[in-house]
Amino acid sequence: MSFLLELLCSQCGLVHEADRPQTVCRACSKPLWARYDLERLAPQLRPESLRGRSASLWRYAELLPVQDPQHRVSRSEGWTPLLELRRLADRYEQRALWLKDESPNPTGSFKARGLAMAISRALELGIGHVGLPSAGNAAGAAAAYAAQAGLRCTLFMPEDTPRANIIEARLLGAEVVLVPGTIADSARALEAYRRDHPELFSLATLREPYRLEGKKTLGYELFEQLGHLPDVVLYPTGGGTGLIGMGKAFDEMEALGWIGPERPRMFIVQAAGCAPLVRAFQEGSSEARPWEGAQTLASGLRVPSAIGDFLMLRLVRRTRGGAIAVSDPSILEAIVEVARNEGILLCPEGAATWAAYRELRQRGHIRPEDEVVLFNTGSAYKYTEVLEQLL
Numbered sequence: 062m063s064f065l066l067e068l069l070c071s072q073c074g075l076v077h078e079a080d081r082p083q084t085v086c087r088a089c090s091k092p093l094w095a096r097y098d099l100e101r102l103a104p105q106l107r108p109e110s111l112r113g114r115s116a117s118l119w120r121y122a123e124l125l126p127v128q129d130p131q132h133r134v135s136r137s138e139g140w141t142p143l144l145e146l147r148r149l150a151d152r153y154e155q156r157a158l159w160l161k162d163e164s165p166n167p168t169g170s171f172k173a174r175g176l177a178m179a180i181s182r183a184l185e186l187g188i189g190h191v192g193l194p195s196a197g198n199a200a201g202a203a204a205a206y207a208a209q210a211g212l213r214c215t216l217f218m219p220e221d222t223p224r225a226n227i228i229e230a231r232l233l234g235a236e237v238v239l240v241p242g243t244i245a246d247s248a249r250a251l252e253a254y255r256r257d258h259p260e261l262f263s264l265a266t267l268r269e270p271y272r273l274e275g276k277k278t279l280g281y282e283l284f285e286q287l288g289h290l291p292d293v294v295l296y297p298t299g300g301g302t303g304l305i306g307m308g309k310a311f312d313e314m315e316a317l318g319w320i321g322p323e324r325p326r327m328f329i330v331q332a333a334g335c336a337p338l339v340r341a342f343q344e345g346s347s348e349a350r351p352w353e354g355a356q357t358l359a360s361g362l363r364v365p366s367a368i369g370d371f372l373m374l375r376l377v378r379r380t381r382g383g384a385i386a387v388s389d390p391s392i393l394e395a396i397v398e399v400a401r402n403e404g405i406l407l408c409p410e411g412a413a414t415w416a417a418y419r420e421l422r423q424r425g426h427i428r429p430e431d432e433v434v435l436f437n438t439g440s441a442y443k444y445t446e447v448l449e450q451l452l
């Protein structure tokens with residue numbers, strides 16, 4: 062049973078009702094957070110209570126927004142493996158290196174977490190037509206869950222999105238509109254479409270409150286799988302729902318009495334060809350200016366501006382982490398190094414976290430005694446156009 066109470070604005074704190082469709086704050090247009098009755102839940106839900114529950118993100122049902130289990134639209138997403146990278150840890154003399162591998166999720170990426178939640182809530186709240194702008198993987202996940210829920214789905218993607226993303230979304234029954242430019246142009250095309258189709262409910266990143274709730278389960282899983290929180294988390298960041306979601310999960314866990322005020326040092330990892338958050342971090346700004354001429358082979362990181370910029374910058378500063386950009390050649394090198402040493406093919410976004418690890422370790426921001434978690438956010442097999450370059 063869900064302990065959802067209401068939605069709160071992440072900036073101004075204004076309360077919004079959770080029992081009807083909501084987008085962003087009606088006062089300041091910033092993202093909304095789901096708030097749960099953690100005080101009432103704390104005595105009933107301990108980490109030990111989770112043992113034996115389903116091996117999916119639905120094991121955290123009390124902390125998720127779906128009210129009626131009948132409305133769950135699910136293909137067993139979440140509870141993905143946390144893999145130890147032992148050979149690389151030995152080679153780099155790192156105490157512990159872990160890879161949270163999100164590629165086994167339905168449609169092969171961590172986007173399944175957020176979209177399972179958003180589409181379950183859309184179904185629960187009586188929405189019939191959903192849509193979103195996507196750099197690729199979110200489109201496949203949205204199409205799959207919309208098909209399972211029987212909802213109409215209209216997707217807007219950059220025309221140079223990896224072909225596998227376009228093919229899967231179309232085969233899964235979504236209408237796909239290809240748009241020149243980046244995801245920012247796709248977002249504008251979606252808004253223009255909505256003028257003639259006002260019934261379309263947009264599931265765009267952080268303009269809909271429940272994708273964040275699905276993504277936050279990454280934070281709960283890390284804690285459960287390790288039995289504690291790691292020292293360092295490296296996250297490949299576009300819109301940043303996973304990063305913000307994990308920060309929210311850690312705050313909820315503290316409110317539940319599972320952890321104290323300690324937090325992993327959280328790092329934003331971006332591509333050098335599109336690094337608006339890294340620039341803002343280095344400039345000491347609280348918000349990020351849009352990145353001009355965004356270009357990288359890590360298509361999921363080609364996000365020139367993010368509505369949650371202020372939340373991510375606040376989070377990495379608060380946790381004494383940071384923000385780092387890595388070049389496309391270093392991403393390609395990282396794919397090869399992890400493949401040869403660990404037998405794992407990373408997607409380019411996941412490989413960016415390995416490239417970032419090497420750089421941060423060299424600069425002394427990561428120490429040998431740290432326990433480090435990297436994220437492989439999706440399957441490498443959707444990026445054959447990129448991988449072929451390495452043969």
Ligand SMILES: Cc1ncc(COP(=O)(O)O)c(C=O)c1O
Nearest residue numbers: 198299300301302361410438439
């Ligand atoms: C594989 C992959 N990794 C990372 C990202 C960035 O995710 P987020 O927008 O949650 O920061 C994306 C987004 O498209 C992606 O597809």
